Amino acid sequence: MKIVVTGSKGFIGKNLCIMLREHGYKNIIEVDRETSQELLENYLRDADFVYHLAGINRPKDDEEFQFGNADLTSFIAEKLKQFNKKIPLVVSSSTQATLNNAYGQSKLKAEQSVEHYGISTGAAYYIYRFPNVFGKWCKPNYNSFVATFCYNTLNDLDITINDPLAPVTLVYIDDVCTNLISLLEGSSQSGYKSVSPEYPTTVGEVADLLRAFKASRDNLLTENVGTGFTRALYSTYLSYMSPDQFSYSIRSYGDERGVFSEMLKTKDAGQFSFFTAHPGITRGGHYHHSKNEKFLVLKGKALFKFEHIATGERYELYTDGSSPQIVETVPGWSHDITNIGDEEMIVMLWANEIFDRQAPDTFARPLS
Template identity: 85%
Template sequence: MKIVVTGSKGFIGKNLCIMLREHGYQDIIEVDRETSQEMLSQYLCEADFVYHLAGINRPKDDSEFQLGNADLTSYIAEKLKQSDKKVPLVISSSTQAELNNAYGQSKLIAEKAVEQYGISAGASYYIYRFPNVFGKWCKPNYNSFVATFCYNTLNGLDITINDPQAPVTLVYIDDVCASLISLINGDSDSGYKTVSPSYSSTVGDVANLLRSFKASRNNLVTENVGTGLVRALYSTYISYMSPDQFSYSIPSYGDERGVFSEMLKTKEAGQFSFFTAHPGITRGGHYHHTKNEKFLVVKGKALFKFEHIVTGECYELLTDSSSLRVVETVPGWSHDITNIGDEEMIVMLWANEVFDREAPDTFARPL
């Protein structure tokens, strides 16, 4: 299958071409501004499926809207009709097609050309009126406020917000590409299509989230970046990092026993840290009422000791880095850990809550 992608060097096109290849489609013909009209015509004659993503949205003159949106789409539609192959055609339009401005009207004309092609040629056609599409590789200060906000926030530049409460509908580039690729199997009816999920937010809320991402390198508190809009925004935010921004330092606290360092704190699922202990050193000697922890020795040998604070029942457990065994502390049991090896011990630690100096839920009780 020969798949033609116009606008292949643009934001959506670049992501789409990569993901098409990941799905096993290798014969992808990439069309960009350097492609001549003659070559475009030849590619369209060979095409089995066309994604028309090229367009004009930041012209020097409004007349370019007609040429780059309406006329180019009409040309593509006509060439496909002449091929008599009933080639499916997908077009990326905009929610502004509903508005009475030069850009929106040029997109509306392009939509009608695609619809007329599908009907007259008996071919499948798909029209997407994309809202705000965001994700990696979108140009800052071009056609996505999210891209601009990400870049500026990362680099300490001001962002302009006229109305923080202004509503926005957002779709993530991975979801856009997944929707586009799903059309190839031909199971979808022709007509207008939407991307799912879409996210409703405000300009101010997006800006605040990005600020919290930046602050997390200092306070070590991460947002819930594993699902939904926050996941997509965080991935987008870090995609604008330059290589010299890939790393950052975290504080560590050392004494005669070794080093302790917090790595990451969450709002709902505790925190991650690690500590070291020199040979013969014991850490701990306390209990908790509610707080609980998971320890993993990643270097060295450890002896864990436990004592029930009411019954006095005792228990000991040996572990080392060769077994990668997680040891949990249990409320109501005092516990400590001793390095019984000949080398420095390194232990990963997860606690179910972020340490609160005002209410630490940690009570000394040496074993």
């Protein structure tokens, strides 16, 4: 299958071409602004599927809208008809196609060319009126406020917000590309299409989340970045980092026993940290009423001791870094951990709640 992608160097086109190859499509013909009309015509003659993503949205004058949106789409549709092609044609339009401005009207004319092509030839056609698309590789200060906000937040530049409550509907680039690629299966009906999920939010909420992402390197508190809109926005935010922003330092607290560092805190799933212990050193010697901890010895040999604070029942277990084993603390049992090896011990620790100095739920009770 020969797949033509116009606008292949643009935001959506670049992501789509990469994901097409990931899905096993090898014969992808990329068309960009450097492609001559003659060469584009040759590509269309051999095409089996066309994604028309090229367009103009920041012209020097409004006449470019007509040429770059309406006329180019009409050219593609007419050439496919001229070649007696009945292949699927996808066009990237905009929600502004319903508005009475030069950009919106040029997109509406492009839609009409594609619709006429499909109806007159019987070919499949798909029209997407994309809302605000966000994701990696979208140019800041161009046509996506999300891209601009991400770039400015990372680089300590001001963000201009006229109305923080202004509503906005967003779709994520990965979802856009997944939806576009699904059309190659041939099971989708022609006509106007939409991308799911859509994320309704406000300009202010986007800015607040981005500020929280940036602050997390200092306070170590992460947002719920594993699902939904927050996941997508966090991924987008990270994509605007320059290589010298890929790492950051965390605080380390050391004494005669070793060092302790907190790595990550979550709002509702506890926190991660690690500590070290020199040979013969014991850490812990306390109990909790509710808090749970999970220990993983990454390096060294450890002796864990437990004592029930009400019955006095005792228990000991050994573990070491060569055989990964999670050791849990249990409410009501005092516990400690001793480095019984000859080298420094390194232990990873997760607690199900963030440490609260005002209510630490940690009570000293050394084990003999």
